[in-house]
Amino acid sequence: MTTETAPKTIRWWHFTLIFVMILMFAMFAAGLGRDTKIIPSPLIGKPAYEFSIRKLSTTDEKINLTDYKGKIVVMNFWASWCVSCREEHEVLLEASKKYGADGKVQFIGINHKDNDRAAEDFLKRMGQFPYPSGVDPQGRLALEFGVYGMPETFFINEKGVIAAKQIGPLTAKSFEAKMKAVEAMQ
Amino acid sequence: MSFGRTDNAKGVQALLMSFALIMAAPFFAQQAHAQEKTVAQETVAQKAAAPGAKPAVLKxxxxxxxxxxxxxxxxxxxxxxxxxxxxxxxxxxxxxxxxxxxxxxxxxxxxxxxxxxxxxxxxxxxxxxxAEGIHWVIWVFPLFMGLMGLVFVMQFLLSNRQEAATEAKQQKKRAENPQTLHQDIEELHL
The missing domain is CATH 1.10.8.640 (Cytochrome C biogenesis protein)
Known part of the structure; x- marks a missing residue:
């Protein structure tokens, strides 16, 4: 029969490991509370890439971001094959009527990895945007803007700086919130 | 708080050891995967480079x-x-x-x-x-847990060996002096 106690070093290891376990569980617990859809973009606060792309349904007309300097630009990446784009279509139509009327806010659509015919059919079915759309057939512009998937919307202030970004479909509420972020950055 | 060599303490020790090894597993898996990839790449390269070898099917x-x-x-x-x-x-x-x-x-x-x-x-x-800011934890943690796992395995094996040695010593003592056994029994009754 043995009654001796364990050497003190064992206790130290136990305590260290228990402390690390608690620390790790606390970190996991903190991570569980986070919204996985919110991925911080390093582009917020940085000047937007000044692109020049072909306008949808034209052969050589261009959309240049620099043409809209001095205006707030709402740039929405969309595609006819994107299901979530249908969800936010009505929101964009409403918002462009509300904010685009006085000319202070310019909306631009970026038709991503699509073809003109499919995009035109989509707009006929869902309702024409009262603003121009450019095309990004290979998705290179999307890479320039660090886009993850469709739809995504960038809010660029009058100085050409990206003030906010929406990953996924816009809602009236999220649109208002992003516009407030643009105003806050002025 | 003290962990004696009771069944409970051994259970806690085994649990902690398992935790340490599980947490270190991704580190070892990553190393194994990297090694596997290198071996596979080397094999393809060796086959392609071997004199008189058949043309490689892979481009x-x-x-x-x-x-x-x-x-x-x-x-x-x-x-x-x-x-x-x-x-x-x-x-x-x-x-x-x-x-x-x-x-x-x-x-x-x-x-x-x-x-x-x-x-x-x-x-x-x-x-x-x-490996900067909070990310350093991701790098250090598996190594730390791997080390902890090794320490626990060593502690476990050493304590078992010590226990066996003490037990053998006491049995030898009892065999040499049967009176000790009677004393132990009497102590237990008291």
């Missing part, structure tokens, strides 16, 4: 493809689950690989290309986040 990887693979393995596919763009066949990953190839042809360095994606997507795009 030989060009220098450019090798460099695209090296960079693509370090970048996470933005629309996949934990897959690098080299492993993914999604549209985005394919486009990213084409862009990497174009940039390499234009003479850009690996570091510059990685920076291009990092500037646009942040740390998320890197398969191995840089």
């Amino acid at each position: 030989t990887e060009s220098e450019l493809e090798k460099r695209v693979r090296a960079i693509g393995s370090k970048l996470r596919c933005p629309v996949c689950q934990g897959e690098s763009i080299y492993d993914s066949h999604s549209d985005v990953a394919e486009e990213m690989k084409r862009l990497i190839a174009e940039k390499l042809k234009a003479g850009e360095s690996e570091a510059k290309i990685l920076d291009y994606f990092h500037d646009r997507y942040g740390n998320y795009i890197l398969m191995e986040p840089p």
Whole structure:
């Protein structure tokens, strides 16, 4: 029969490991509370890439971001094959009527990895945007803007700086919130 | 608080040891995976280089493809689950690989290309986040847990050996002096 106690070093290891376990569980617990859809973009606060792309349904007309300097630009990446784009279509139509009327806010659509015919059919079915759309057939512009998937919307202030970004479909509420972020950055 | 050599203490010790080994498993798995990949690549290269060997069925990887693979393995596919763009066949990953190839042809360095994606997507795009800020925990933790696991295994084996030695010593003592056994029994009755 043995009654001796364990050497003190064992206790130290136990305590260290228990402390690390608690620390790790606390970190996991903190991570569980986070919204996985919110991925911080390093582009917020940085000047937007000044692109020049072909306008949808034209052969050589261009959309240049620099043409809209001095205006707030709402740039929405969309595609006819994107299901979530249908969800936010009505929101964009409403918002462009509300904010685009006085000319202070310019909306631009970026038709991503699509073809003109499919995009035109989509707009006929869902309702024409009262603003121009450019095309990004290979998705290179999307890479320039660090886009993850469709739809995504960038809010660029009058100085050409990206003030906010929406990953996924816009809602009236999220649109208002992003516009407030643009105003806050002025 | 003291952990004696009771069954409970042994249970706690075994639990902690299992935890340490489980937490260290991804580290060892990663090492094994990397080794496996290297061996596979070497085997293909050896087969292709062996004199008199039959022509390789697989297309030989060009220098450019090798460099695209090296960079693509370090970048996470933005629309996949934990897959690098080299492993993914999604549209985005394919486009990213084409862009990497174009940039390499234009003479850009690996570091510059990685920076291009990092500037646009942040740390998320890197398969191995840089060991800075809170990320250092990810790097140190598996090593730490691996060490802890080893220490626990050693402690466990040593304590068992010590117990066996003490037991053998006492049995020998009892055999030499049977009176000790009677004393032990009497102590227990008291």
